[in-house]
Amino acid sequence: MDVLGGLFVDHTLRTVALGSATLGIVSGALGAFAVLRRQALLGDAMSHAALPGVALAFLMTGSRAPLVLMLGAAIAGWLAALAIIGVARTSRIKTDSAMALTLSVFFGAGLVVLTFIQRQPAAGKAGLDKFLFGQAAAMLESDVITMAAVGALGLFALLALWKEFKLLSFDPDFAATLGMPTRRLDILLTGLLVIAIVVGLKTVGVVLMSAMVVAPGAAARQWTNHLGVMVTLAALFGAAAGVLGALLSTTAETSTGPTIVLVATGLVVVSLLFAPARGVVWARIRAWRSRRMLALEAVIADLASLAAQHGSNATHPHDIGALNAVRGRAVVERALSELAADGLARQHDTGGWSLTPRGLAEADRLARSRRAPGVAR
């Protein structure tokens, strides 16, 4: 609780929380489109590939200004994307292999340059190694301002071209027949993915940044069937994961990136399990309920047909041995006890079972609705 209280007095904590919220909103919202367009792996490749960009930008300018490093990261990420597309197009290497190749080559190059920088005298201050796993505590006000500005630019583009991006993501061919410049829109939307990545690099780190791009969108998708709601939710989830993770890591002194990612993953797991329409748990419950309903209906139908065979006295008790043999003892027993509780069937003193008059009426109704499935629908 003192962490939350500290938010309002502690300047550093406030900066960290604001910055993490910004990065969560931006990467969550822009990442949602990457999820829908199945570009999650591209995002991963691009974020790893950003490392040499950061290192080279520092080497060439000697500056650690966030905008300079972000620009370096963005350019390297872009080049990686182009390399992937180029390799996949011009050679027989498939896209997934092209991604793996590009990722490792760029990341390896980044590590080499990084080691080179570390060995320079007075380079320890550069702190570029923080870009690997991220560090929220190192966040400065200038970082937050740059993140907010770059992120706002990306979000503005997303909102302005909302319908274009939506159609491009759902049905690019149709978009092309409408005369939309799908090539350029594709480049632009991938550019927004780059923004989603570079905005969080310093806080989350190149290794895990793609999780921040993908996780909020994947979690949000479970809760809604509307694109607008999904993107909004993704932004909120991203912000929650960012703030919570950053604060946790600051107080527990763990690496920020991994902590944020764990929180985001937690959101995904909860969503996958418990989201109403798509959650695994609800689906299980629905399946279990419908199995039970079907068993009930089957037992009613069985008892009704036994009664029919008996002619005049429909509520005459029947031995349920045959039912047990066909449907399984446990199923039949549970169904019978539920039917008895509902007053649809009763057990006679002899141990035999029969439907009550109400049970017979119910059996009749069920049989008719089965015969005319159009009515049931």
Place this chain on the structure above:
Amino acid sequence: MRIGLRTGGALAIQATDLTLAYQQRPVLWDVDLEVPQGVLMAIVGPNGAGKTTLLRAVLGLLQPAAGEVLIFGQPYASQRRRVAYVPQRGSVDWDFPTTALDIVTMGTYGGLGWVRRPGSSERARAAAALTEVGMECYADRQISQLSGGQQQRIFLARALVQDADVYLMDEPFQGVDATTERAIVELLRALRADGKTVVAVHHDLQTVTEYFDEVTLLNVRRIAGGPVERVFTEENLRHTYGGRVAGIGGRAMGNDLESAS
């Protein structure tokens, strides 16, 4: 049948010498396609005959190595708004988070221009198109919860909203139930009655005569084309399918493709 020609109007679609290849393999070879105005035309041919490729080349989605496409005598780029496209149902991800009405509204995007969002009039038009295909009850349904036939009708409604003159459809009957098939046939006839032109890739040889006025038989080359009663003959079919039509024995290979129209 060739009303367009007789009245001096241009053909709805005139493609000449279309040639298109992936790597070294020709997919379309020197194909001419002439579609008069106001007809329903089927494009028929075996798998890999280039039927979808032909549609996509007409639509400018693929750049042909050679050849030219004219829509009402003009280049496609200037006639875009007069052409509507119904892609294969399987070409998109139906788990996309959106509703049936929203998909149909996408048909209005072409007339909106940049940045502008569809408003109430666009949604009203989309709702009207949904009614035309008998899907008005499903407007707010998430698209993954629709059956195959319903998804197909959503795509048709999206094309109707475009209010085009030429409709290019890629297998509109594929995998749909009998109800939807009847609904689509009625829709095609209504379009024809309005003077619209429809070109559809079609797989079911049994129904070509019943549903369509004209047919183009395609197998990389155009084998034959014209009014169904004249062109849709067993001999032409044998040339198209290389002898693999039901009831015709043998496994004649590529040399059958050499037969000209």
